[in-house]
Amino acid sequence: MVGESRFEWWAKHLAIAAIAILILLPVYWMVNMSFKDKAEFIARPPTIVAQAPTLDNYYDLLVTQKFYRYGINSLEIAIIAATLAVTVGTMAAYALARFRLPKNFHYHLLFTALTVRMFPPVVTIIPIYALYTTRIFGFRLVDTQIGVGLAHGFVEIPLVIWMMIGFFRDIPRDMEEAALVDGDSRFAVLRKIAIPLAAPGLAATFILVFISSWNEFLMALILTQSKAQTLPIAVAGQITQYDIRYGNMMAAGVVTTVPVLVLALLAQRHLTRGLALGGVTG
Amino acid sequence: MATIGTSLETEERELEPRDAMAASGGIPWWERNLAWLLVAPTIVLLIVFAIVPTIMLVRFAFSQVLLQRGGIKTVGVGFDNFARALQDPLVHDAVGITLRWVVVVTTLEVLLGLGLALLLAGNVRGRGIFASLLIIPIIMPPVAVSVAWLFAYDYTFGIFNYLLEQVGLAPVRWLSDPAIALYSMMAVDVWQATPFVFLLLYAAILSLPRDPYEAAAIDGAGRWHVFRTVTLPLLGPVLLVVVLLRFIDAARAFDKIYVMTRGGPGTSAYTMTLTIYNEAFAKFDFGYASALSFLFQIVMIVVGTIYVKRALADYSAPAE
Numbered sequence: 001m002v003g004e005s006r007f008e009w010w011a012k013h014l015a016i017a018a019i020a021i022l023i024l025l026p027v028y029w030m031v032n033m034s035f036k037d038k039a040e041f042i043a044r045p046p047t048i049v050a051q052a053p054t055l056d057n058y059y060d061l062l063v064t065q066k067f068y069r070y071g072i073n074s075l076e077i078a079i080i081a082a083t084l085a086v087t088v089g090t091m092a093a094y095a096l097a098r099f100r101l102p103k104n105f106h107y108h109l110l111f112t113a114l115t116v117r118m119f120p121p122v123v124t125i126i127p128i129y130a131l132y133t134t135r136i137f138g139f140r141l142v143d144t145q146i147g148v149g150l151a152h153g154f155v156e157i158p159l160v161i162w163m164m165i166g167f168f169r170d171i172p173r174d175m176e177e178a179a180l181v182d183g184d185s186r187f188a189v190l191r192k193i194a195i196p197l198a199a200p201g202l203a204a205t206f207i208l209v210f211i212s213s214w215n216e217f218l219m220a221l222i223l224t225q226s227k228a229q230t231l232p233i234a235v236a237g238q239i240t241q242y243d244i245r246y247g248n249m250m251a252a253g254v255v256t257t258v259p260v261l262v263l264a265l266l267a268q269r270h271l272t273r274g275l276a277l278g279g280v281t282g
Numbered sequence: 283m284a285t286i287g288t289s290l291e292t293e294e295r296e297l298e299p300r301d302a303m304a305a306s307g308g309i310p311w312w313e314r315n316l317a318w319l320l321v322a323p324t325i326v327l328l329i330v331f332a333i334v335p336t337i338m339l340v341r342f343a344f345s346q347v348l349l350q351r352g353g354i355k356t357v358g359v360g361f362d363n364f365a366r367a368l369q370d371p372l373v374h375d376a377v378g379i380t381l382r383w384v385v386v387v388t389t390l391e392v393l394l395g396l397g398l399a400l401l402l403a404g405n406v407r408g409r410g411i412f413a414s415l416l417i418i419p420i421i422m423p424p425v426a427v428s429v430a431w432l433f434a435y436d437y438t439f440g441i442f443n444y445l446l447e448q449v450g451l452a453p454v455r456w457l458s459d460p461a462i463a464l465y466s467m468m469a470v471d472v473w474q475a476t477p478f479v480f481l482l483l484y485a486a487i488l489s490l491p492r493d494p495y496e497a498a499a500i501d502g503a504g505r506w507h508v509f510r511t512v513t514l515p516l517l518g519p520v521l522l523v524v525v526l527l528r529f530i531d532a533a534r535a536f537d538k539i540y541v542m543t544r545g546g547p548g549t550s551a552y553t554m555t556l557t558i559y560n561e562a563f564a565k566f567d568f569g570y571a572s573a574l575s576f577l578f579q580i581v582m583i584v585v586g587t588i589y590v591k592r593a594l595a596d597y598s599a600p601a602e
Contacts, residue, residue, distance in 0.1 A: 012401065012404070012406065013406065013407065015401065016401060016402065016406060016409075016412060019398065020412055020415055023415070023416065023418075023419060023473070023477065024415060024418065026427075026430045026431060026434060026473065027418055027419070027422070027430065029430065029433075029434065029441065030426070030429070030430040030433075033433065041439075042439055044444070045444070046441065046444065087323075088323040088324055088327060089324070091320040091321070091323060091324070092320060092321045092323070092324040094320055095316075095317045095318075095320035095321045096321070099316070099317035099320070100317070101317055101318075101321075107594065109321060109324070109325075110594060111590055111594060112328065113324065113328065114590040114593060114594070115583070115586050115587060115590050116328065116332045118530055118582065118583075118585075118586030118589060118590065119332075119579065119582065119583075119586065120533065120534040120554075120555060120578060120579070120582055121534065122534065122536065122554075122555045122558045122559055122575065122578075123339065123558075123575040123576075123578060123579045123582075124331070124332065124335045124336070124339070126335075126339060126342065126558075126562050126568055126571055126572055126575060127334070127335035127336075127338035127339050127342065127572075128331065128335050129562075129563075130338060130342075130347075130354050130568070131334070131335070131338075133349075133353070133354075134353045134354065135353070150331075151331070154327050154330075154331040154332075157324060157327065161324070185309075185313050186313060186316050187312075187313060187316055211421055214423065215421075215422075215423040215424060215425075217424055217425060217536065217537035217540070217541075218536050218537065218555070218559070221540075222559075222563055231423075231425075232423055232424070232425035232537075235425050235426075235429065236425055236428075236540065236541045239429075239432070239541065244432070244436075246433050246436075246439065249429045249432070249433065250429070250430070250433065252426075252429065253425075253426035253427075253429040253430055254426075256423045256425060256426045257422050257423060257426045260421050260422065260423060261418065261421065261422075264417055264421045268414065268417065271417065271421075271481075
């Protein structure tokens with residue numbers, strides 16, 4: 001900005017630094033506490049850095065209480081959801097980006113898909129739960145990884161369509177036209193040219209869906225009982241009114257956050273594009 | 283979507299199929315109908331996971347739903363569920379609590395996010411790092427966020443009461459006092475979602491045109507004046523999208539409240555979503571819960587439609 005005094009410059013930077021610390025403090029505190037033993041956990045004044053860092057909380061949580069199982073469930077569900085949503089959504093996105101369909105069909109399909117995305121999940125989850133508990137072909141989807149994965153995947157299809165339309169439109173169409181002239185089928189063009197060129201976008205979209213599924217709470221809570229329970233539900237189940245094992249809980253918070261954080265760093269460049277829709281979760 | 287995210291306004295041309303070959307019928311059926319085959323899975327899933335459930339929901343809403351071993355049985359009860367909803371004090375409370383939650387949380391998040399975006403849009407060192415750091419709260423699992431704050435709010439061991447004690451103040455029952463708990467949890471939502479608002483508005487501010495600012499500078503306009511007459515009008519459409527998005531998200535508040543107090547103490551933090559969840563999956567009264575869902579859905583569809591209309595305002599299909 002024009003005409004900024006030295007004082008203003010410093011005040012502004014101090015304010016921004018203070019805000020950054022304020023935002024990161026709860027996260028740091030969780031990590032810090034997760035490495036403390038029982039005695040240090042309740043020490044007064046609290047230690048800013050764990051004095052005798054220990055992995056006891058992590059060992060107790062993951063091994064003794066077998067939380068790794070819920071981690072594997074979450075992983076499986078997120079992979080099913082991301083694979084489904086990215087496959088189905090990318091197909092639709094390519095059709096919408098490159099094909100001539102009846103007048104207004106484009107708009108209506110997008111409109112419907114996006115509107116469905118805006119529904120509160122608690123509304124459709126009641127009938128979906130009813131469907132899942134009904135035996136279909138001798139098989140019930142309730143409390144299965146596939147069942148939760150399907151539901152998570154479906155919810156994210158609009159996000160995938162929205163993002164992939166953008167990525168497909170970023171591809172210069174000359175290459176696709178050239179391949180068509182050379183006699184390739186349109187399907188071959190999609191497979192050999194469009195998909196490889198949109199691969200970075202595809203990967204970023206996959207990561208976003210993965211994160212949404214990994215974080216999702218309400219549907220996973222209702223659609224699972226024990227066998228397919230996800231990490232967030234298992235962590236929430238640890239909280240009882242009388243005896244909260246805070247050390248474990250802090251470790252659980254770190255364990256659920258780390259995979260998501262790593263993936264988010266990989267997809268960071270495309271995050272804002274996806275957030276406009278992906279921000280609506282829960 | 284105004285200037286947020288993807289811009290889809292580019293004029294599209296259809297890739298020309300080989301008309302000659304198409305006319306001679308040398309192309310297999312699946313190739314001719316490829317576009318429909320590509321959208322078919324999406325449509326099938328929309329039917330299975332959105333349209334069928336919506337029809338079932340309406341049927342449930344007018345029924346008493348009996349959960350039995352063999353499946354679900356419905357007995358029609360007309361408008362009974364809706365009549366009950368209108369008289370249920372718990373529902374009246376839930377509407378009030380949800381509204382309070384949505385208004386407070388959305389207002390704070392948008393104001394703080396906007397302020398932060400404006401602060402950072404100037405000539406600031408290290409703003410790239412700052413924007414990266416802010417991604418952490420945004421993508422953190424709500425469960426992890428809740429757990430971290432649950433501990434911070436603890437009456438005996440929490441950091442907040444420790445700090446109050448240090449300055450000689452009495453400790454606060456952050457999550458067990460019905461008058462305070464809801465606001466304590468709002469603070470957690472504000473902490474997590476303000477960075478999200480910031481990120482969207484920051485991207486929008488960076489892409490604003492320079493000319494109006496230069497013109498204003500030549501006119502010698504003050505900063506507040508420039509903000510009111512240039513920045514705010516330019517930012518208007520994006521701001522509206524962000525407000526709607528936060529509104530939609532806040533209205534479905536569930537996970538943090540469920541994890542931290544299960545809607546308590548008592549029913550003091552029963553939002554609409556928690557109330558429906560409780561009727562359906564604690565009391566297993568699917569009929570009544572469906573009626574509540576149906577009413578909730580209608581309100582949310584209105585807001586959702588406005589949002590999607592704005593989001594698709596710049597969208598254009600491939601040219602005919």
